[in-house]
Amino acid sequence: MVINDNPGTLRYEEKPVYTTSNGCPIMDPESSQRVGQNGPLLLQDFHLIDLLAHFDRERIPERVVHAKGAGAYGEFEVTHDISDLTSLDMLCGLGKKTKCVARFSTVGGEKGSPDSARDPRGFSVKFYTEEGNWDWVFNNTPIFFLRDPSKFPIFIHTQKRNPQTNLKDATMFWDYLSTHQESAHQVMHLFSDRGTPYSYRHMNGYSGHTYKLTKPDGSFNYVQIHCKTDQGSKTFTNEEAGNMAAENPDWHTQDLFNSIQDGEYPSWTCYLQVLSPEDAEKFRWNIFDLTKVWPQKDVPLRPFGKFTLNRNAENYFAEIEQVAFSPSHMVPGVEPSADPVLQSRLFSYPDTHRHRLGVNYQQIPVNQPLRAFNPYQRDGIMAVNGNYGANPNYPSTYRNLSYKPVKASQEHEKWAGAAVAQQLPVTDEDFVQPAKLWEVLGRQEGQQDNFVGNVSGHLSAAKEPVRRRTYEMFTKINGELGRRIEQETEKLAPHPLSQAAGNAQARL
Ligand code: HEM
Helix, strand or coil, X not given: CCCCCCHHHCCCCCCCCCECCCCCECCCCCCCCECCCCCCECCCCHHHHHHHHHHHCCCCCCCCCCCCEEEEEEEEEECCCCCCCCCCHHHCCCCCEEEEEEEEEECCCCCCCCCCCCCCEEEEEEEEECCEEEEXXXXXXXXXXXXXXXXXXXXXXXXXXXXXXXXXXHHHHHHHHHHCHHHHHHHHHHCCHHHCECCHHHCCEECCCCEEEECCCCCEEEEEEEEEECCCCCECCHHHHHHHHHHCCCHHHHHHHHHHHCCCCCEEEEEEEEECHHHHHHCCCCCCCCCCCCCCCCCCCEEEEEEEXXXXXXXXXXXXXXXXXXXXXXCXXXXXXXXXXXXXXXXXXXXXXXXXXXXXXXXXXXXXCCCCCCCCCCCXXXXXXXXXXXXXXXXXXXXXXXXXXXXXXXXXXXXXXXXXXXXXXXXXXXXXXXXXXXXXXXXXXXXXXXXXXXXXXXXXXXXXXXXXXXXXXXXXXXXXXXXXXXXXXXXXXXXXXXXXXXXXXXXX
């Protein structure tokens, strides 16, 4: 039932009558009712009170992580048949197209923080498939700092502000990383120049986690998803990133918006790495360990599609600030793996959306699936979709619904009664892939030097015991790396700026 036009859909050439929020025409929006020329204001001036009260409530909580971001709409297209792997609607049928919305972000900074800060980048895409919304909530690195989800809030606190000084704090930052050395692999990514991408358009996206692609016969494969930028990977050096933070803190946002506006549509080619359950069992690396990659020489990339961003949002707040991604927004044909970090994320995102956007966050237009019929969820703040009208709010014998059989079998994995285990301890294995990455950097002109410079500039602002422990961590990765970091860091320490004040700057 549409009672009135959506104000957002009025065309610019129309000349709407200005009104209060209840639709009452107002002659002069910039004049408040008062008694005489200099008298006090009148409480009856609904227009003024309406305006002020709404203004007072303009802000909603920013995302607790990934607060600063930019996004756009686009389209996914299947380029290669992978029907041998999945029945997922969006992936079945060569050339099939599915609309999507993407949002890219930095992780640790607040909404006003510089786009070029050294940080992983978020890489989220929501696909409006025929069988519901499927969200990719990825990062631009294929691994993460931890493999036990209970560490996530703790870790994030150390990357944010010191509770006393309210400053970014290099001691907290490295204190955590040097005492949780499973993060070494992600630290190698973060402090290479990959930690400062040139723009959102010039970076890759990775599922990081293992997912399962399933078929109706109950068979499945483990997969990881890679999205490679078709613009080519491009990064800033530490110095360039620092300069850009000062010159144009919104550079990534501007670059994405302008390129789409100018018709230069960015695109990403999407690949799968695939492991059968049998191969996964024999695989050298634990496929549920988010700190490890699947080396591409062992598990090659298989292309399956491409998505292109071709339309900017009309309204940033409505469409990008209010977009709500979750790894648990899945559709038939894909399932989560047992990766404990992924499992906990399945809970955390809808939970934070209920806090940030409200219990009916799926009714916000950008989050709405193509079709949903869910009348057993009723009421709640901002139930704006008609609230399912007179439909029964329980499985009523007076109103039949169809229940579509889930195509995939529920019998994919059988868990034998295993003992409860708490943590995977850090072992020598945790330094094998970081060591490999150090070698890879060695094959790219100047990249090892940049890495050493990037770490030492930041680490020099940390307290001495933390610095020492961090040298030990890098030495476990590679002896020369540890020595070089120590040498360069100690040249700079104590940091020229004070311990606390220097940290915000040293972060870049
Ligand atoms: C955002 C939790 C790990 C990618 C968020 C948000 C929360 C969160 C609460 C804010 C969401 C919002 O307000 O809309 C967690 C927890 C994690 C975890 C508890 C681990 C236990 C990861 C990992 C990745 C990731 C491993 C990537 C592989 C993202 C992205 C966003 C995000 C891309 C921004 C989504 C957007 O653009 O709206 N995370 N996260 N997170 N997270 Fe995580």
